[in-house]
Amino acid sequence: MRPPQSNGPVLKHGTREAVYNEEEGTLKMYLRGRPVILHAPTDLAPSYDVSKVTTPPHSRLKLEWVYGYRGRDCRSNLYLLPTGEMLYFVAGVVVLYNVEEQSQRHYLGHTDDVKCLAIHPNKMLVATGQVSGHDSREGRPHVRVWNSVSLATLAVIGLGDFQGSVSSLSFSKSDGGALLVAIDESNDHNISVWDWQKGDNKGAKVTETKCSVDTVVAAEFHPLDRGSIVTCGKSHIAFWSLDNTGALYKRMGVFNNRDKPKYVTCVAFTQTGDVLSGDSNGSIIVWGRGTNTITKIVPKVHEGPIFTLCVLKNGSVVSGGGKDGVIKMTDSDLQTSGHVIQIAPHIGGIRTIAEGRGTQLLVGSTKNCILVGSFELGFNPVVMGHTEELWALAPHPSLSQFLTGAWDSIIQLWDATARSVVWSKDIGEQAQSAAFSPDGLSIVIGCVSGKWLLMDSDSREITAAHTDGAEPIQVVSYSPNGELLAIGSRDNNIYVYQVGDTARRYNRIGRCSGHSSFITHLDWSSDSQFLRSNSGDYEVLFWNAGVCRQVTQPTKMRDVEWATHNCTLSFTSVGIWPESADGTDVNACCVSHSKTLLATADDFSKVKLYSYPAIQPKSLCHIYGGHSSHVTNVAFLNDDTRLISIGGKDTSVLQWKIL
Structure with a gap:
């Protein structure tokens, strides 16, 4: 994670001032003004030239599969396209997923988290x-209009116009979809209307005005009445009219003395043009067409808020409870039809x-799952995801499987070939790190609390x-021979355990103490004798693992082969640091089993592939x-056919095919 920017003296950063000392065979680079000395292996030292440039690898990555869905804080973001694909998003990817064919396509035009989506009346656009992302250049909030068949971008709208993230979108319906309404998350939650086909692929703004100082959760064009828009949110529903001059007029919904809800949480339209609203009281309200009255x-209808209303082709209304997890169907007069289903x-x-x-x-849940089903046959999950920050990633040593663990206390094993969850388990502890034993029979999970669990x-x-200390266990790693386990903690220590013949017989050998900051990364030597470690203040230290003693002469370690x-x-990884890197830029790296590729996860939403x-x-x-923003971990799978990357706050897991 990126530390706050200081206004102190300019520090030397990254590799721009890197210097090679031929006599000692050492390369010196700087991170946050601190020199980092790295020793060249004996065979490379004499001929090393610091000015040479390493070419990129012949191999490339192609995004093959996206695990996860963003339902925790987004609305109206799940649709079925005429192609038979479900449309939804997670992180910066819009996913087109055909469940029957078990295939995915991906729209990758965005530079940061996608927050909302809308379907054109032609069902194709x-x-x-x-x-609004961390990057002032790339992460500016905007809207992209694109073709769901070709994935070609048709317009990029509002770059530099939106004050905050774009949170709601809707195409006009009665005029064939010529207009697009957008709400941004600025203080005034501005509402803007765009003629998206004008302006040289940038759209032309028809009008913009303040929508509400309170939170706005939805904006929808009326399907039948031209120029009519409905918005809703905290303690309000508003009915807007767009006149021929491009001016927007607002009428607030009148609740009179009725029990006014804290939130109007969603809107939908009946086939006759009445407006339906769901609210935080669990009520459905009908607003007469063309009026602002009930x-x-x-x-x-529900206990707690109604987060979604869906009017079916036959006029029936399906509602979903955000708290009670109930899906209900009523007829067009909102009379109970007896169709009720409770989600786990x-x-x-x-x-x-x-x-x-x-x-x-299709049902999207607040815990980032997507279900498909019916009232008659029930609902089954087709997309599973994590709901909180995601840090732990462990590839299986011999199968095309990998484990993820997040701060939501959920551990999931995924199958990269079947592209699905094998199992999911709540461990009751926030997970920070994980590793398989070399034989694949045991899993160790490092937790935020300082606990670590054996599974x-x-x-x-x-x-x-x-339990080792009271700080998060940042990294866990078995020695290649499976006899030792290293536990790297945020308390600056590495704890080493002898692996017993049963899970209960892991005995602590000792503690490697010498780092002056938290442990970030660990490697074992191929012979299981030595450890090397990195810390939060950019130290590189070496350890004799069996006796937990620091090797104080790094020159002795320059030719060690690392597993x-x-x-x-x-x-061997000096090239992953940008010229101006400040040390927090690269969160993780890993090398393929063939020792030909190096992948990194960084703070700028990027996965990079090096030779x-x-x-x-x-x-x-x-x-x-x-x-989006920080990618927390990367790992090659056992056969080097795929790379897995995980996002921190974006909670997504991306599976890349190596071409």
Whole structure:
């Protein structure tokens, strides 16, 4: 994560001032003004030239699969396209997923988190809006209109116009979709209307005005009445009219003495043009077409808020409860039809409902899951995801599987070939790191609390729990021979355990103490004798693992063969640091089993692919987007056919095919 910017003296950063000392065979670079000395292996030292440039690898990455969905804080973001694909988003990727064919396509035009989407009346064009990102150049909020068949971008709207993230979008319906309405998350939640086909692929703004100082959660063009828009949110619903001059006029919905809800949470339209609103009281309110007055209230349809209303082709209304997790169907007069279904609590509340094929419904949940099903046959999850910050990633040593763990206390095992969740388990602790034993039979999970758990990978039972310090366990790693386990903590220490013949017989050998900041990365030597470690203040230290003693002469370690290359600071990874890097830029790195590729996860939403070793300060690479802000980890799968990357706050897991 990026530290706050200081206004102190200018510090030397990155590899721009990197200097090679031929006599000692050492390369000196700087991170936040601190010199980092890296020792060249004996065979490379005499001929090393610091000015050479490493070329990018012949191999490339192609995004193959996206795991996850953003339902925790977004609305109306799940649709079925005429192609048979479900349309939704997570992180900076818009996913087009055909469940029957088990295939995905991806729209990758955005530079940061996608926050909302809308479908054109022709059901082929899509508008998606993004957040205001960390990067003032790339992460500016804007809207992209694109073709869902060709994935070609048709217009990029509002670059430099939107004050905050774009949170709601809707195409006009009665005029064939010529206009697009957008709400941004500025203080006044501005509402703007765009003629999106004008202005040289940038759209032309028809009008803009303040919408509400309170939160706005939805904006929808009326399907029948030209120039009519409905917005809703905290303690309000508003009915807007766009006149021929481009001016917007607002009438607030009148609740009179009725129980005014804290939030009007969603809107939909009946086939006769009345407006339906769902609210935080669990009521559905009918507003007469063309008016701002209530014609009917159906109270207590749900316990707690109604997050979504979906009017089906036959006029029936399906509602979803954000708190009670219930999906209900009523007839067009809002009379109960007897169709009620309860979703399992671990799936979360109902965030959005869309009509699928036949009687099928698509359901997005507040815990980032997507379900497909019907009232008759029930609902099954087709997309699972994490809901909180995601840091732990562990590839299986011999199968095309990998494990993820997040601050939501959920551990999930994924199958990269079947592209699905094998199992999911709540461990009751926020997960920070994870590793498989070399034989794949045990899993160790480092937790935020300073605990670490041992799990049997077959039974999924937690077989033992240990505590080392009270700080997060940043990294866990088994030695290649499977006999030792290293635990790197945020308390600056590495704890080393002897692996016993049963899970309960892990005995602590000792503690490696000498770092003056928290442990960030660890590597084992191929012979399981030594450890090397990086810390938060950019130290590179070496340890004799069996006796937990520091090797104080790094020159002795220059020719050690390392089993893994997860330390971001090493001679063979100097090229992953940008010229102006400040040390927090690269969160993780890993090397392929073939020792030909090096991948990194960085703070700028990028996954990068280098040739290994990256021993030149100038090492060229291939760069890939899709995540937002910080990418927390990367790992090659056992056979080097795929790379897995995970996003921190974007909670997504991206699977890349190596071409």
